[in-house]
Every structure is written in C-alpha cells, then in structure tokens.
Amino acid sequence: MEFGLWQVWEAGWVTAILRGASITILVGLVSMAAGLVIGIVCGLIKWARIFPLSLLVDAYTSLVRGVPELLIIYLLFFSSVEFVTKVVTAFGYAGVAENGYAFVIAVIAIGAISGAYSTEVVRGALAAIPDGHIEAARALGLSGGRIFRRIIAPQMLRIAVPGINNVWQTTIKDTALVSVVGLQELMRISFVGANSTRHPFVFYLIAAVVYLAITLVSQAGFDGIERRLRVRTRK
C-alpha cells in the first residue's frame, strides 16, 4: 500500500497517537486553566486601571501577543534547560524527569500565551458590563467581593464565552509547537512516526484529523454552553 496505512495499524502507532492526543489535550486543559487564572487577574487589573500594575499587564500582553509563540518557547526552554538538568542530575532523576520537565515548560509557555489572549477577552467582557449595574450594587451597599461575585462575574462569564472559545481553539493548536522541545504529544509522535516509517503523508494527515476532531468537538461543546446561558437569560 502506497500510503502505509497498514504499517501504521500493524506497528502499534495507533495507541501511540492516541496517547499523544491525550497528552495534547492534557497540556491544552492545564495551560488553559492557568491562562484563565492569569486572564481574570490581569483582565481585572487592566479594566480597573490599577496604576503601576496595569502598565506591567500592558507590557505582558503586547509582548506575548506580538512575538511568535515559537520564540517564547525557545526562550523558556533554552534558558532553563541547563539549570534544570543540573538540578535534576544532582538529585539523580536524570532520565525520569525528562518528559515531566518538557511538560512543565510546555504548560508555562502555552499558559502564558493563552493568558495574554484571555486577558483581552476578560477585559472586553468587563467593559461590556453596564456601569449602572455596578453603581446600583454599590448604592445598595454591597461589598466589593460581593459585587464581583453577584454582579460582575456572572455577566462577564456569559459575555466572555465566545472569546474564551477562540482562546481555547488557539491554545489547543499552539500545543503543537511544544513538540519542538521534545514533549511526546500528538505532533511529536507523528513526527517520530513519520521519520521511522518514512510515511510522513499518512502520519501528518492523521495528526491533522485528530486536531480537527478535537477542535470540532470542543466547538460543539462551546455552542452548547452558549445555548444554555442564553436560555437562562430569557427567564
């Protein structure tokens, strides 16, 4: 068979690809969670214009959104690799820690990137909340924490859902870039498979299909969330 589909099946690449896909999803989910925490904190800072901090946040978002993701990953990986290898070998975990280390770097890099985009989404959602709502809550004597919990957060979440969906889609696609530092995720497995079987076409095609499946399924999930939130507003 010209494309080597049979070889992919025979040599057990299918389980390797599925394992890679699960690592891709795991990196995506953990980075997205980290990115959302960063996004909410930085988004609030940017929205409320807390003076010295808002400058820092502006610098962070414009740097991360203007510089290629690959360059950020190289910076984090190369600058820490020497230090970490030293520490890890000193404690005698040289081989064990290799994949775990790449995972940590991946999550830091992708989390920082998705955090910068989330910040903009959160800021936009906060800006869309009518000032009158917050003023009314303040007039009723609600405390700052309560205003956030009862008035700001619920409205912000609803407005932010489409933006968060976009950030999630970019995040999951950005995880492919950490394959360059050797994390055994979907893209890396496909690369190794393509090189060792000499059937790059079929391997990258499979990778593309798996990524497409992930993005289509999460798109459907977000559509569902949006629909549910919309129903609740109608009551």
Added chain:
Amino acid sequence: MMDLIQLAVPVLLKGLWVTAALTFVSVLIGFNLGLGLALMRLSSNRFLSGFAKYYSNVFRGTPLLVQIFLFYYGLGQLSLIRDNAALWWVISDGARCAILALALNTAAYTSEILRGGLMSVPVGLVEAAQACGMSRMLRFRRIEFPLAIRQALPAYGNELILVVKGTSLASTITVLEITGYAKRLMSQTFAIFEIFAIAGVLYLVVNLMLIAIVRSTERFLMRHESQSRQGSSAPRSKESAAVS
C-alpha cells in the same frame, strides 16, 4: 554585551528580510484567495458555499505546524506531485512551501473576516445600486467591496500580525528567518535572553509598523466620517466616561 549585539543584530536583520518577504507574498496570495472564498461562501450555489465552508473549517481547525509539515514532508511522497514539475517546484523548497501553507492558512481566516464585512453591507445600498443599473462587477467594485473592507479592516489587522507570527514556523522546515537565526544564535552563544530580546524587538517593530499602516488606511477610508463626527461625538463620550 557589545560584541554580542554586533554579532547578533546583522544576522537577525538578515532574517528580518526573509520574515518580511514571507509575510508579504503569503498575504498577497492569501488575501486574494480569501476574497474568492468569501464570495464562494456567500454565493447561492450550494456546492461552492459548502466547499468554502469546509475549507475554512479544516484550515482553521488544524495547527499551522501540521499544515506546514504535511505540505513539506507529506506531499513530496505522492508521485502525483513529484511528477508535476510546477507542483514539485513549490513543494521541494522550504521557503516556497512555507508560503504555500501560510497563504492557504491565512486565506481561511481572511475569508471569515471578509465574509463578515460583506454581510454587514446594508441590503438597501446594494438594491439602490441595482436600481441604478450597475452591473454585478461594478456593484461589487464600487459599493460592496469598499464598504466591506472598511468593516473588516480592524480584524484583518489582527490577522496580519498572526501571519507575521506564523512565518516563525518556517524555521522548522529549514528556512532561516528571524526565529530560525535566533534559535541558531541561542545555541551558539548561550546568551539566550539577549537574543530573544533583540529578535522580539524586531517582531514588535514589524507588528507596530503593520498596525500603523492598517490604522492610517482605516483613517483614509473613513475620512468622510471624521468630519461629520466632530459635531456629535457619540461613540467617544462613552469611552471618556469610563476613564473618569
């Protein structure tokens, strides 16, 4: 430190031209393809609009890196491509292959942006143009496209920045642009942060220039609005209220 700058800056500037060339050519091709796809998507022909929809979903749903690898490593395996001289000419070279992938990728995003712009054109204006007896081509050129591009320009500016960032992936298929040279310099000099800073500044300068170009184009296209808005600055007042 001075030595490092003297070593790194000329090399990275060499990469800057490659980055700029990759961006320029792929945007040129990608914009036209994207315009075609947006028109296909809006056409009443179900086959055409279906094709444009699937095209945009596939290219927006998979990572650019996968697309680049699939074109560069994957397509060369097919005898259909290898036997066709023109296709082989594109696929066999890293830079040309990166342009192909970037152009096809940005075309998908551009088509979505332009579709939004075209859909925002008021029906009444199109009908008025029809009533004036304008041909389809003239209508598109004089009424629909200028109005759509005004609406789409801010979003398209973001897409341009994504293309600049996307060109960094060309370094994974042997093309030496800013990121490619930066990676090489990082492993040669071990001055990782300094190299990153210089390369980052180059990217930021390119992006700021693009933003400036888009903004001034926007201002040029909206020049009729700026005069009429001075009297009733309705959209501005809300922003200034938020500041205070």
